[in-house]
Structure formats: C-alpha cells, structure tokens
Amino acid sequence: MKKNIYILIGIGLVIFVGAWLMFSGGLWRATAVNISENVKENTAVIELAKKEVILIINNGGGNINTIAVEFKEGMAAFDLLKDGAEKLTLPLKTKNYDAGIFIEAIGDKKNGQDGKYWLYYVNGQLPVVAADKKEIKLGDKVEFKFEKSPF
Numbered sequence: 834m835k836k837n838i839y840i841l842i843g844i845g846l847v848i849f850v851g852a853w854l855m856f857s858g859g860l861w862r863a864t865a866v867n868i869s870e871n872v873k874e875n876t877a878v879i880e881l882a883k884k885e886v887i888l889i890i891n892n893g894g895g896n897i898n899t900i901a902v903e904f905k906e907g908m909a910a911f912d913l914l915k916d917g918a919e920k921l922t923l924p925l926k927t928k929n930y931d932a933g934i935f936i937e938a939i940g941d942k943k944n945g946q947d948g949k950y951w952l953y954y955v956n957g958q959l960p961v962v963a964a965d966k967k968e969i970k971l972g973d974k975v976e977f978k979f980e981k982s983p984f
Contacts, residue, residue, distance in 0.1 A: 886973045887961025888917040892942050893949055898923075904971045910953055912965035913975050914939075942979045953958035953977045 865884045876923045885901040886908070911927075911934050918925040918939060926938035937944050937949040944950045953964050954976045969975060 841954050857928065865866040884971065886913060886969055886971065886975060888913050888951050889974065889976040890914075890921070890939060891922065891939060891978045891980075893947075894935060896940075904969075908969055909965050910960070910967040910969055911936075913969060914953075914964060914977055923926060930963070932966075935963055936977065939977060939979070948981055950982045951977055951979055952982065959983070 839905070839975060840871055843950075851947070865898070870908060884893070884904050887906045888898075888900050888901075888902050890898045898921050900920060902913050902916050902920075905912070915925065923937070924938070924941045927934050928937050942949070952959060953967075954960075955967060964977075
C-alpha cells in the first residue's frame with residue numbers, strides 16, 4: 834500500500850513538473866518562438882510578392898518565360914523587359930525613335946520574321962505608346978508577344 838502511494842506521488846510530481854515546464858516558458862515558449870519566426874518569414878514572402886510585377890515573354894513558338902521582377906516606382910514596361918531579359922540571359926535589340934524605344938528582337942526572334950512583330954500588353958491591353966513610355970503599377974502583368982500585328 835505504501836509503495837502505491839509513493840508511485841502515485843511520483844507520477845503526480847512528474848506531471849506537475851512537466852506542466853510547469855511546458856507552461857512557464859520551457860517547451861511552450863520554444864514552440865511559440867518557432868511559430869512566431871515562421872509567421873515572420875511567411876509575412877516577408879507575402880510582402881515581397883506584393884512588391885513584384887509579372888513579366889511574360891512569349892516567343893510565339895511555344896517558348897513562354899514567366900518571371901517576377903521587383904517593382905520600382907516609376908518603372909516602365911521596357912525597364913521590366915530589360916531586367917527580365919537580363920535575368921533570363923536573352924539578348925535584347927532595340928531602336929530609339931522620337932516616339933520612344935521599340936523592341937526589334939528578343940532572343941533569336943526579330944521583327945518581320947514570319948510576318949510577326951514584338952508587341953506588348955499590360956494586363957491584357959495593347960498600349961498605344963512605346964514600351965519605355967508605358968509606366969506600370971505594382972501588381973501589373975506585362976507580356977511581350979511575338980505575333981502577327983493587328984494593325
């Protein structure tokens with residue numbers, strides 16, 4: 834009988850010490866710190882995603898590159914293309930006109946080849962200005978497509 838009482842006291846003491854460690858900063862605190870660090874990391878990833886714009890380069894032959902580029906205030910569609918082409922190591926050939934910078938070639942696709950030209954779209958709309966004149970906004974999707982001109 835005395836032995837059973839000692840066993841019960843021992844079990845009770847182990848439960849008490851375990852609960853005290855868990856809720857007084859031991860295991861509970863370590864878990865809370867890990868959760869807090871994960872929330873901070875995920876928040877940083879979400880904040881970074883909010884600071885990006887999407888660039889799509891479609892060469893018209895089935896090769897489509899999609900890349901997220903860090904948004905900078907005052908950025909134009911051409912700036913986005915220049916950054917993206919550099920990251921993708923795609924050669925970029927342009928020509929300056931009074932109206933702005935026009936894209937002549939991206940990679941191995943040159944204007945006029947197969948009756949196609951480099952056109953660009955911002956959120957699905959074809960702008961009426963040169964790519965260096967079209968300011969983009971945070972969250973925009975800019976697509977450069979090698980296709981037959983609608984004009």
